[in-house]
Amino acid sequence: MGKSSKDKRDAYYRLAKEQGWRARSAFKLLQLDEEFDLFNGVTRVVDLCAAPGSWSQVLSRVLIQGQQVGRAAWEDKRYKELLRLRQQGSIVDDSEEEAPTEAKPRKDVKIVAIDLQPMSPLEGITCLKADITHSSTIPLLLQALDPDYDPTSSSIEASSPVDLVLSDGAPDVTGLHDLDIYVQSQLLWAALNLALCVLRPGGKFVAKIFRGKDVDLLYAQLKVVFQSVTVAKPRSSRASSVEAFIVCTNFQPPKGFKASLDNPLGAGRRLEQSSSTHDNLNGSPRTVRDDGIVELDMDTQSAEDAASDRQGLADRSTRWIAPFLACGDLSAFDADASHKLPEGHVSLDPIQPPTAPPYKRALEERKKMGGAYGKVKGAG
Amino acid sequence: MLEHVHHRVPVTALSFHRRDHVILAGHGNLLRGYDIDTGQILTNLKVFDDQAVHGILVTPDEDVLLVWGGRLVRKLNGHSISTYRPSNVYEARDWILDAALSPEDDCIAFVDAHNALTICNIRDLSAEDDGSTKPLATAVPSSNCILYSAHVTWLSGSQCLIASGTAFGDVMLWSASISRIADGSFTAVAQTHYTFSAHEGSVFGVQLSSKQQARRLGDGCDCLLASCSDDRQVKVWDVSDRFTNSHSLPQIQRDTGFGSKPEAEEHAPPCLAAAMGHVSRIWKIRFCDHDAQKGVEIMSFGEDASNILWSVKPDSEPGNQPFALKQVGVQNAHAGKQIWSVAAAEDGCFATGGADGAIAIHHAPNLPAEPSEIDRKMLEPGDNIRYYAFFNQGAMLATTDSGSVWTLQLGAAGTSSAREVLPALPALRGYSVVASISRLAFLAGSAGIVYMYNANTNKLTSVADCGKKVTGLFVSSHEKSHSVRLVDLLITTVGQSDPCYMRFVRDAISTAEYVSPREDHQPSLPIPEGFSITSFTTMEHAQPCIHLTLVGARNGSIAICNTSSDGHDGLIKLLPNVHGKEAVTALLWRSHGNKPTTLSGYLHSLGKDGTHAVHNIRRHDQKWEIELIHQLGLPFGPNIEGLTILPNDHLLIWGFRGKAFIVYDADAEQETMTVACGGAHRNFAFQPSVEGGTFVWTKASKIYQHMQTRRPYTLITPGDHGREIKAVSVSSTEDMQIFATGAEDTNIKLSTFDEKDGFRCVQTLRRHNTGIQHLCWSSACRYLFSSGGFEEFYVWRVTTGVPVLGGVGVVCESVHPNSGKSDLRILGFDISETRQKGVFDIVLAYSDSTLKQWSYDIGTWSLVSTIDYLTACLTEVFHTSGHVITTATDGHLALWDTEASASSLTWRTRHRTHQNAILGVAFRELHDRSSLVFTAGDDNAIGITRIEQCGAVRALLIPRAHTAAVTAVAVVPSDTDRNTLLLLSASIDQRVKLWTVSIDVTEPGVDGVHVKLQRNVATSVADVSSLALCRLAGDEGVGCVVCRVGMEIWRIGGGIRDTYLSRVSDEVIRE
């Protein structure tokens, strides 16, 4: 398979190169924004786990340069064309051809990006190299947000808080599923801990989440501090992946809650549950939606023979299933489909080489010895 | 309803239980005890509800087992392996990485993933089980940085030493002095000795040595630390000096990201040795204890499913570390990827557990690792051994360059002794060929004289003179009666196409000699022109008296000749290109048949195309019936050289892979012997035995031998892929239920299941080059269809009930002509049988949103139609109620027109049911001929769509059916109520749910459809991707199998008998 095979396999990989994004992840954020209007009224943002930096690029283009990056960037033009050919009754809104709008840079923009890996600089963005699970990162972040912050003070709250905290962090998965889910949840807790320190009331929090075993425990915890919690999956994220994004809006710090360095959320510490996370199951179980689909609102957790088979101190009331929302119109490129390349397609080099893996030296060493490194049949 | 029957999932914890000669293993939430020798399951305990077991600790008196996983801990009390009973569950604050028992009292120390230490007394843990969960208190709080590995040891009854490795390459060494306070709880004072950057990647394994082990490197050495990492390095550190203190990691306000420069505060111990090993990440590392003579040895275990033994040897190179790690040996006992668990026994034996669900018991090596050279001192100077062959256990006949003939006796310890049979024979000088069978060998050279060596008399006699250079000798024999032995010899000579065929007979009662019948009684071989013989065997059948000669050719063909000398001589059948264009290297005949009057048997053949083939040959009503029932590639080759059937009835096959000689037990699917010999293309001889055998080979004019008397490891519960299973299909024939699974490892496995022994793999189909996407049996289960990436689509013909091959023969009947032509994936397909045997209509769903309809007729393909859907990737295609229906990643069902004329397929309507991809479907036709289609959505929802014959479509949606993506659904009709269906759903939230769906067909659309959740159970199969129904033994014989990271069987129960499953085959046109 030639150089362009990945372009065919993954439309977003190709689009990212063509549109100058450092990673295909940019589209995930853009599609989340399309659905949730994430950047509305936002000027101060923290981008956690940001390398190689495509989310920061989105922030830079939208907030600093004031551009609009709309649906046209990821639309598969064939979709509507094919629908038209099929003469499928009423065609979905194709009127929304966006006219290029004038750039409107925002004022007083502050963006801080953090990652373990070094990240090429981006104009107007403060990049920090740090581990978000490490407690020393909190003062580091506070200082970056507010140059007057005194790191020797014991305060761990931002004097001028931010509007939005993003985290796209993912560990290197091992394949031991429960461990991977645990480590990912630790990253989420770390991001939430930072968010609790820097987010303004009413602010938003968006983070990558692995939808796996016990993810409902995490949802329930997030619901304690945010008014609305939705699990969202952008079209640019593959159907086959466990990855999704938790979009939390209207931050409502619990009364008397203090973020703590010594006793962060995650291992051991939990947020006290309020009763509001319980869904109202009293309404009619059947609702007919506009599109004719009948939705069945039912208890899907406790079965007839409800003998609880979940040991542990967290009981059933600490579980809650966040509503799911797919983001991006169906006309968006399909991340799972194979695509015919546009005529005259030239495969471009990636904008940023991928960050060096820790086994880079092992690779080089092996290459010297002339062996095919890590070639396991069917690997990947 | 929904009762757990069995599962085979990765082995995540192991421990030896000496007293009962048992290996304890954590398989998901179960603790199993296996008899080490027989592999029999002796105990099977559910320790946790929905948490995998990650560690097992056995107290010295073996009366208490401590089992942990995630945050949970449970104590089990008992007196023997079958009496252990679990007590209350305890919960720690965080994920437990390691635990150790104090040497003096009964204290246990736990280290968690944030480096906190928890101490408790094992006697204080409740022995009762009241169903509640109790908290465990920490003694040393966490240091707020995430660890991937930790090892805790007790230096004394009140002091622990802990090594821990972080996700970012750091290692910490710290100790804690522990005291018990009045209320019975423990406090500890911690002290950090070292905090340093040890690796460039996550530290996945750390291990501290004992004092005795450390001493082997010198008197100044008290404690060693070994570490392994993402960076593929194994390192050994000297941590004997623990007088200095270091800042703990949180105190060091340094850069925390990758590539941070070590700072002044950092305090690192001396690194004694470092080495690179494994092809991927290294998970675990252990010090090997058993043999003090060998100095310090360590073993590393990797993602590549191998374990490497290293020895720590002084390194005198200036500028290097003081020691070097020398790789002593590698083992690949597990399939696929990952070794997740390790346990060591005191006798040097150790066990590994893999993602393949297998446990390998590795025996302490007792053999010289180096091959031994066969002594040539007895030869004239300048003379050298050329050709050799075994004629007896450990005994070989050998010829030399000068033409002298020797017998060599080989000993187990690498010794050998030689005896000259005859001094230099001019006829054998410079060139010779040797062939042998038990107690008999034949020799020939360029002069054309053929000699026979008889081990009974130790005599060499000349038996023929061909007058031309002999190019090949082939020999085969069978006992005609208990004393009469018949020997057939084929001699091929240069430039002559007809081989010379000779027969010898010996009546052991009257003589030790073999005699050759008169010239005119010698058989002739009616093979075609240009048939260049490379392999040969014979068979003899008593009644009717038939003698068959079977020969294989250089061009891959096999000829079956009647050599009965009863006037029926002649070529029975030429099987062209059985092994493509590659040489047939070996043939083996196995008679079979309960009636002595019918000749029936199986011909095994091997070829340089890397395959093993089996033909069934029968004589029925004076007619010959020959059928290829099996031909599959082997996991090594393409130079596959020989085979035999062992006394335990296992088929043993040998050949080469790369630079190694491989002996493979095809029934156990295990490599029993591996010898690094330099590769194929050399003279060699091999004599097999159950535990290995003797391999002799020539390398750079020297002759070496390697004798193996014990397999390096034995496997308990082998046979899984060791990679994620992506598709499953269960056959529904009465005689033998086969679970076909396709995985990320590109293999398809066919397995059987029974409740006592679990799954048993009978065949592995290794032909795909990409991960398997979908599998489906034809309804009579004579065919299996498989699809993958790169447009790969294969048709497999499967024969069950055969007396060889574990009961199942498989032939790849056809490869779709487009296979490998593009990078499209075929995610789903639909098979409909036509009235004609072996002819199918096949609809394939591609990742580029196209659907193609093909007609398949025993190996020939014709495209019927091709049509685009839209832009989304199609995920499934199926037909019901007269509609062809597809699902896609856009969450829609589309109905396609098929009736119009088969010439073109177009979609008529599409219906959105899910917000995002549809990952699984199940459907059921109702008695009003409408259908219910159940869909598993990535949006956590289950859709129930009613499709009426007229094409009217209405959908019901359960939005939060699971906590995460629903990946598979299956449906069974209830036996008691024809208006009720049972729906099974599985999700990556690791839950399986059983729902009842009742239908009143008289109500319009889905108004009459009512759903109720019946069961919600945890599965040990992570990341579930597929679900299939199966038949189980017993009255309530319907179950389901859940697959992805392992396989799990549930009994559905609730009065459903397997009548439903057999119903499927009623619809089938009898084949």
Ligand SMILES: C[S@@+](CC[C@H](N)C(=O)[O-])C[C@H]1O[C@@H](n2cnc3c(N)ncnc32)[C@H](O)[C@@H]1O
């Ligand atoms: C999927 S990438 C993020 C891509 C990024 N949003 C973009 O658009 O370019 C995940 C990142 O998480 C980072 N990461 C993982 N664990 C981290 C940690 N503990 N602290 C900081 N960054 C972390 C990794 O280094 C990696 O760069």
